[in-house]
Every structure is written in structure tokens, then in C-alpha cells.
Amino acid sequence: MRLSIASHPARFAALAAVAARLFLGLALDASLTCNGAWISALIGGLLAQPWAFCVCRFKPRGKALPALLALLSLLDAAGVLSAVNRSAGYLALDRSPALALFLPTGIAALWCAWRNGDAVGYGAMLWVRIAPALLLVVALLQWPYYRPAWLCPILGSGWSEILEGGVRSAGWIASASAILLLPEEQDRPMASATLIPIAAGISAILIALQLMMVPAPLSSGGWLDRLDALLCNGRAPLYLQLPMIAFWFAGLFHLVLCELFAGAALIQRVFRRLDGKICALIVVAAALMLSRLEALPAWIDAVAPWAYPAVGALTAATMLLKGGRSPCLSEA
């Protein structure tokens, strides 16, 4: 089985994944940017856009870039799996063994990846259409609790942190949008590249909404504090959590599936003789094992600032040394 995806569904998969990854990274994982997280998301989007255009338009040759992106996707997917696990544990299953929480998502992701890329992309396409409606419900429910004043000071911890957040964001974008490397033919490379800033914009709005729910000191607490603030809708009544929980889990599931699928398909690009189902199995198993490591958050944190410079440099080097595969269709 060859893991593949057409360019149109790949765009939607990347859109859903990038928006979710930036939100997860900036609103929950990284507290350094504080109130300026939404600006970091926008900076990351702008930084990653030229890279996405190069990848979609010129299709760099060689196996080094797919291999690096596969590794980054794998690491990121493990991190997202860990976030799924912690979210499920926070909700009600805090006494369940970790494996019992990891395995269902892993098996589900494997099953979905075996349906191949178009199913992944069409699923994201539907999610992109359902999500605004769900978000509208969430926003309406928590409307009385938004405090725009809590967005201040806008620069949060300062410019240097915001810029570092931007570079980290660009790295997350590269791994979340690795799926853009997969289509054999790109019918609209510019559209694919434009969706990166759009996804970053969506993410910035979500982060800003989240920041308006809790004052800055609270948002800089631990991961679970921030998840609590997210799922409890700040100070909204508990029974209003349901739409937010559905929104949160659906976003995470799409993100983890997109990254695992991209990882598996890129591994197949590197080892061409491997069957797609085997690749998916290897990637899911590796992600499950990685996500159980205690050192994983530290690894992700250490890799994040260097991911985008490494990917960017490798893309440039690949294109200079080996050139690109030219027959991309002209801009429609």
C-alpha cells in the first residue's frame, strides 16, 4: 500500500494541524510568551510561509528533508499523544493506567492512517467546517466572561521571548504541515503556502480568546493549570464545558493523525520498499513509546527553537544541490 494524498485534502489537513499545533504549543506547552503568544503565532506563520511555498512549488529532491521532517513529525506526534493522555486524565480518568489512555488513540490513529491520505484530508476538511460552528457556540457561552483587559500587557514577557516563540512556532508549523510534501502534483502551490499564515491567524485568535479568559499570572502556571483554564472555560459554569471538550479533543485527534500519517508517508518516501501499512504501524508504535518517556517534554522543548532553522537550511541546501522536481502545475 502506498500512502498518498492529493493536494486539495492535504491543504485542509495542514490547515487543521497547524492551527491546533500552534494553539497547543503556545497556549498550553510554552508559557514563556505569556500574553504575547498570539503575536508569536503570527510571526511563526510569516516565517514558515516561504518555506511552505518552496516545498509546494519546487518539491525538493532527495531523502534528507523527508527523513528530517518524518523525525520531527514523530516527535511532535508523541508530544500530542502525551497531551491527549493528560487531557483524558485531567477530565476523569486520572487513575487509569497511562497505556489504557494511549492505546485507544494510537489504535484509532493507525486505523485511520490505513484508510490512506484522502480520508485523513477529507476528515480535516469536514473538521475545518464544523469547528467554526462549535467555536461560535463556545464563544457565545463564554461571552460574558471575556476580559479584553487581560490581554495587556500586549508584549507579555517581552520582544525576545515573543520572537523565540515565533521561531519555535515556525518549527511546529514545519512538522505539522509536513503533509504538504506528500502530494505528487501540487495544483495550487501558492494557495498551499498561503494557508500557513491563515492557520497561524486562526490560532492567534484562539489564543487571544483563551488569554481573555484568564489573567496572565494564572496562564503562566503549570500545564494542567492552563488545561484547567481551557476546559473549564475560565470561570464559566461547569456544564458549559461540553462543547469546549469536543472542540479540544477533535482538534488534538486531527493533529495527531495528520502528523502520524505524514511521518509514515515520509518514511515510505525514504524507504521505498516498505509497505505503507508497516510504515504507519512503525510510526504509531514509536510515537506511543516516545510519549511514555518522562523526558519527552524536555526533548520537545530543546528541539523546538532549532527545528525551523534546521528544516529551512536543509530545504535550501537540498534545492541548491539537487534541485527541485519541476512539473508542478502552474498556478490556477
Add this chain to the structure above:
Amino acid sequence: MENREKRLRSQLTGALSKDVETFRALLNSPVNSDAQFRFLRLAGTELCVIYIEGMADDKKINDFVLRACAERTLPEDMVPDMDYLAQNVLEIAQCETESRVEVILGKVVTGMTAVLMDGCCEAALLETRGYPARNVNRTTNESVVIGAQEGFVESLRTNMTLLRRYVPSPRLITECLEVGRAVPCRVVLAYLEGTAKPEIVDAVRSRLKGIDAPTVQGLGTVQQLIEDSPWALLPQLLETERPDRAASCLMEGQVAILADNSPCALIAPVTLFHQLHASDDSFARWQYGSFLRLIRVAGMLISVFLPGLYIALTDYHMHLLPLSLIGSIAEARANVPFPILAEILIMEFSFYLINEAGTRMPQQIGSALGIVGALILGQAAVSASIISPILIIIVAITGLGNYAIPDYGFGIGLVICRLFVIALGAALGLYGVCLAAFVMLISLCGMRSVGIPYLAPVAPRRPHNPDLLLRLPVWLQRRPMFFAANGRKASR
């Protein structure tokens, strides 16, 4: 057996006695008492009329074959041949000549009559089918409040006529095929030329021709043999017993498959949205049609998710429920000895049991089932504190949601999905329900119907009429469906 195969593959020899002997052997006559061989003479030439009693219309044979041959006088010097017989003697509208034994035999067992002539290497095949068949009647499973009421019957010929009545156009093509190696079944592929996409027609035709099963018992078997994902829970072809609905699908560019002895038609390709449509929608004004569709969609969602959500919320996330509701649930469950999962499974099983019993039970005692269901399950189970009253409400609403779905097979598929949601909801709470929904969504996204994505025109996006979940006014529905030949070519 080998001898039989050899005879079957042979051609008529022209020696009447030898040819008749071949047919006697192949039809196991005289053990098969309904295989009839009637000899007669026409101007000195011996003829044999072969037919199956009951399958062929005796009156037609008597009046237009036997009497026609007996009463016809020929010039003295004339030796009649098969062409003369077919053109001047036999007074049957449809008549063809054939020399292959296998083909002649295949036609005879379906009710046609073969006339063999001594000295002639061809037989005349006459359309004399006249077996007993049910009259066109009201539909049983796809009732509508307004609109046409008649449904397909078991006779293929009648069904084709019904279809032609609703689509009186010379562009309506009805291709006849035979499927099944050992026992052939006549199948008709119907489509509107110029409206149905040739690629789709070719795909369906090649799948029908590619059926390699020894026997095909009607459209149910055909459906399983030609669908894209036989392991998927939901059907990828639409089964309808309404000729008006089949005709409407033909006019949208879909193809219909009819089969002998099947009182329904299979429609391909279909999407998830077709499974939620009913004939009423088109007959009613657009506001009513849209409203009814929204009810159906809500019914589908309730049917799949309500019990799973109930168990997830009450078992794991009580804090997400309003306080007054928690009090009611706790009070209702105070004396129930079972966990909620057991309660739900008992009720679901009982519900399916009543459902299945109601389908199989003779009509005369069917009313007893309502009493059993209402009394035993409703009242007695609550009085005995086996089930909480709230759960009965949940299961009843779930059942109603399921009954709102027009397609029977699709409804059963959703019931199985519901069990999946219940299992994950019971094991993992809301996380499990979300995971189940996600897996089902991706599975739906991966399904295809004759190559058309099952969730199109939403995912992937395709040009379409405003006639999916909502049915906007007819005057806005100008665009042909994306799978039609004249539909705008999908851009992606």
C-alpha cells in the same frame, strides 16, 4: 457431467430428434415434469415447441404458436424455413433466432418458448413469459404521506415498465445482463443516456459483469458483490422500493439496477446525504422538506450518540450536568442494582428483540407485541427496579431517532455504530465518545460509492444543488449533481 457440459456448449444440428434429445437430457425430462415438448407439423415439416409449464403463458402458446401453425396453409411445393416461420406463421411480437444450445436453454427456463424445426440449425425464441406475479401495490418500507404510493414488485418486466412510466424518454437505456455462473439471474442496468456519466455507467456495468458467484439471489447479493467497501458498516448503494425515487435518481445522473425477483432497485453512486433523503422531501414544499430533513439528521445523531453520551456523562463526568439533573438521575437509579452499562445493554438488547420479533411475527398477533413491550419493559422493569425510568426515556428517544432514518440498511449500520460509541463511552468517558466520533468520521471519509467519495459534495467539495441537508426551493436547484455527465467538472 462432462457430457452435459459438452451438450450445453454445442449448437443445434438440424436433426430434430437429436436436438430434442439434447434438450430432454439438459432439462432432465421426463423427471422434470414441467418441461414440455410438443410436436406438430407444418406443411409436412416436423416442429417441436419447447417450454416450461407455468413459466410460459399457455394461452399465448395455444393461440399464437400451436393454432397459428395448425391453421396456416402453405403452397404445396414450399418447404418452410425458420425465417418464414418467424415472419409469417408465429404471431408473437418478440421473436428471435438462435443456434447455441446454452442460450436457448437459458431463455426457455426463464419462460420463453423455443420452436425447433427439422432440417433447420436455428430455433425461434418467442417471448411468452407469463408466470404468476404480484400486482403493483403500495410500498411497505418506504411509506410517504404525500406523493406516489406504488412500489416495485418481483417481476423484472413490470419494474422496467414502472420505471419507463416515470421516465418517458427515449434516452432511458435498460441494458439486460445475466449474473451468476450456475444459476443465472437477470439484471437490468438502467440509466439516462446523456445524463449519467459514461465512466460511472461503465464502472457499474463492469462490476456486474465481473460477478463470479455461482448463484445470485436478487439485489441483496448483487449489492454485496459490487460495493466498494464490503467491510464497511454502512451501505454504499441505495436500495429503494419506490419507482418514483428510482426515476428521480436516474434524472440526477445515477444508475439503477433492477433484478428478477427483487421488489426494489439499487441506486449508484450515492452519498451519505442520499441515505437521509426521502421521497416526501421532493413532493413537499421546500420549507417542509428542509425541516423534515433536519429532524432526520437530528434523529441520526441522537441514534448514534445519545446512549454513549448518557453513560459517559453519568459514569465519568457528573460535574458537567446541571445539579437538578444529577439529583433526578441519582434518585431514579437509587434502587437499580446494575451498573449503567449493564442497564443500557439490557434495554438495547430488549429493544432490538422487540424490533426483530415485530418484523417476524404474523400480522394477526402483532398487536400483542406492543402490549408485551409497553407492559413488561416499560412498567414491570421500572417497578422491579431493574431499569431506571430515565434510561427508558433515553432508549425510547434513541429508537425513535433510528426509525426516522429512511433507509433500513443504513439504520442497522447506525445501530452497530451506536454500540461502538456505547463501548468507548463506558470505557473512556467523553474522551471515548470523541474518539469514537473521530474514527467513524474518518471511516466515512474513506468510503466510496462506485468511486465517488461518500461524503461528497461536502468533503471533498464538489459543485452541487442546494439539496443536501437542507432542500432549498426548486427554482434554485439549477445545477446538475457533480456525478452527472453534464455536471460541471469537479475542479479538484
